[in-house]
Amino acid sequence: MSQFMVEFELPNPFPEKLIIKIPAQRMKVNQLLEDGKIQSYALSMDRDRLWCVVNADDELEVMRIIGEFPLIEYMQPTITELMFNNAVVMKVPAFSLN
Numbered sequence: 001m002s003q004f005m006v007e008f009e010l011p012n013p014f015p016e017k018l019i020i021k022i023p024a025q026r027m028k029v030n031q032l033l034e035d036g037k038i039q040s041y042a043l044s045m046d047r048d049r050l051w052c053v054v055n056a057d058d059e060l061e062v063m064r065i066i067g068e069f070p071l072i073e074y075m076q077p078t079i080t081e082l083m084f085n086n087a088v089v090m091k092v093p094a095f096s097l098n
Contacts, residue, residue, distance in 0.1 A: 001055055003039065003082045004062045008050040008075040015074070024070040037065050039087065050075070053085055 011018065029052075032038045039053035056062045062079050066072060 001057055003085050004054045004056060004059065005080045005082055005085075006052050006054055006062065006066060007078045007080075008052075009078075010048050010050060011074055012046070012048045014047070018071060018074045021070045028068060028070060032065065032068070039085065053082070 029038065029041050033041065037055055039055060041050075041052045043050045052066075054062045054065055056065060059079055059081070066075075066077060069075065
């Protein structure tokens with residue numbers, strides 16, 4: 001499995017129809033994060049760019065995954081396969097019943 005950086009260009013200002021779909025977008029992103037299909041999701045302060053790191057076998061699978069985004073019709077994606085992606089992993093100590 002590979003990782004892909006997807007950069008999205010967003011409309012500025014946001015159309016009203018986009019704003020209405022933001023809660024559905026957040027729910028979908030949270031589900032994809034939980035499922036391990038996306039590694040990270042970030043929005044620029046000026047809200048005109050969004051980035052996510054997608055775990056997929058190929059670019060076609062990336063397109064399928066981001067195609068599930070409720071806001072995809074308002075987003076212009078650029079997909080780049082990554083050589084590596086260093087990320088901080090939070091380690092949780094093992095739980096003991098003792």
